[in-house]
Amino acid sequence: xxxxxxxxxxxxxxxxxxxxxxxxxxxxxxxxxxxxxxxxxxxxxxxxxxxxxxxxxxxxxxxxxxxxxxxxxxxxxxxxxxxxxxxxxxxxxxxxxxxxxxxxxxxxxxxxxxxxxxxxxxxxxxxxxxxxxxxxxxxxxxxxxxxxxxxxxxxxxxxx
Numbered sequence: 256x257x258x259x260x261x262x263x264x265x266x267x268x269x270x271x272x273x274x275x276x277x278x279x280x281x282x283x284x285x286x287x288x289x290x291x292x293x294x295x296x297x298x299x300x301x302x303x304x305x306x307x308x309x310x311x312x313x314x315x316x317x318x319x320x321x322x323x324x325x326x327x328x329x330x331x332x333x334x335x336x337x338x339x340x341x342x343x344x345x346x347x348x349x350x351x352x353x354x355x356x357x358x359x360x361x362x363x364x365x366x367x368x369x370x371x372x373x374x375x376x377x378x379x380x381x382x383x384x385x386x387x388x389x390x391x392x393x394x395x396x397x398x399x400x401x402x403x404x405x406x407x408x409x410x411x412x413x414x415x
Contacts, residue, residue, distance in 0.1 A: 256308055256309065256310060256311075256316075256347075256348065256351055257308070257309045258306055258307070258308050258309075258351060258352060258355045259306065259307060259309070260304065260305065260306055260307075261299070261305040261306055261307045261318060263299070265307050265315055265318070266295055266298075266299060268307075268314065268315035269298065269299075269307065269315060269318045269338075270291055270294065270295070271340075272317075272338060272339070272340040272341065272342075273294055273298060273338055274289075274291070274294065275341060276338050276341065277289055277294070279401070280399075280400075280401050281374065281376070281377070281400060281401060281402070282374050282379070283336075283374075284372055284374075284398065284408075285297065298318070298320060298336070300320075300322075302322055303320040303321065303322040304320065304321040304322070304359065304363075305318065305319070305320045305321075306318065306320070306321075306352065306355060306356065306359070308339075308348050308351060308352050310343075316339065316340045316343045316346075316348055317337070317338060317339040317340060317343070317348040317349065317352050318337075318338055318352075319335055319336060319337045319338070319352045319353070319355070320335060320336050321333055321334075321335050321356050321359055321360055321363070322334050322335070323365075324368075324369045324371070331364060331365055331366045331367070332365065332366065332367045332369055333360040333363075333367070333368040333369070333415075334368065334369055334370065334371065335360070335368060335370070337349060337352055337353060337356070337379070339352070349379065349382055350382060350386075353382060353383075353386055354386070357386065357413075357415065361415045365415055366414065366415055367412060367413065367414050367415055368388075368412070368413050368415060369410065369411070369412050370383065370388070370409070370410070370411040370412075371408075371410060372394075372397075372398075372408040372409075372410070373408065373409040373410075373411050374398050374400065374407075374408060374409075375393060375398075375406050375407040375408065375409055376400060376403050376406050380409065380411075383411050383413075386413070387413045388411040388412060388413040389411065389412055389413070390409045390410070390411055391409075391410045391411065391412050392409075392410050393407040393408065393409050393410070394407055394408045394410070395407045
């Protein structure tokens with residue numbers, strides 16, 4: 256699998272799984288009805304370093320971004336977002352993207368990474384903890400999950 260910086264030409268391959276994941280309303284706090292142009296602006300913002308994972312055929316099967324979580328004197332704490340095509344789950348794409356983004360964060364001088372709102376029922380919580388993230392706290396019943404009802408949002412942290 257190749258992981259590389261995304262280009263504007265990658266968006267048409269990112270959008271279908273981005274839309275599917277956000278529309279499911281199970282893991283991201285973005286509006287499930289986010290139109291494509293707004294989604295592109297959210298994910299492909301010039302303030303973010305965006306990456307894609309390609310399978311051996313060249314198909315984009317996942318994407319991630321890296322950005323400062325805070326500004327000013329706290330700008331050395333990173334934030335990131337990850338999406339993997341749901342049809343390709345369980346293939347190690349999420350872990351490969353996570354390891355890549357963590358390495359990129361260190362290379363760009365970040366000292367830590369924070370996830371501000373990880374839905375507690377998200378299977379990725381196990382991935383993040385296996386990669387050394389800890390749960391700093393949970394905002395109870397902050398997310399209206401379509402299957403589980405109100406669930407908490409974890410704030411997760413890892414030093415780099």
